[in-house]
Amino acid sequence: MSILPILQYPDERLHKIAKKVDAITDEVEKLIFDMSETMYTAPGVGLAATQVNVHLQIIVVDVSETHDELLVLINPELITSEGKNKFEEGCLSVPGIYDKVKRAEKITVKALNARGEEFNVTAEGLLAVCIQHEMDHLLGKVFVEYLSHLKQVRIRAKLKKRLRETF
């Protein structure tokens, strides 16, 4: 297993649209292992393949405190959503930035697991937020794009400044 580099906003590649996975190949299996390790090491509660510059519809999520409830969603599709909720979100691609985003309170998603078997997951609370956030990544959308234009300008300036200071 290896830890993968995570694209940092405002990298254009974060806006690519991910393609469906056709088959669970050895490469896909390795990617899932590497994405999980990358997420746990960061540490984070979710990661989309888009963030490691692989534009396939794969997300990994684990919102448990014990880090032993890994959820792998391949080709996730939103089946139902209800209610509204506002949670403070962060993102491994936008380090140090946290803000509230309005999303559905409860969702049901259909996906394939790591063995390629179809399953449904119904989620609410943090898990629902996290799945919606990661599914957005597959569509090329980063959570800060829900914020006001002014906030987005400030965030981009802050991250660019930090990047300059790092290198």
Ligand code: NI
């Ligand atoms: Ni994210």
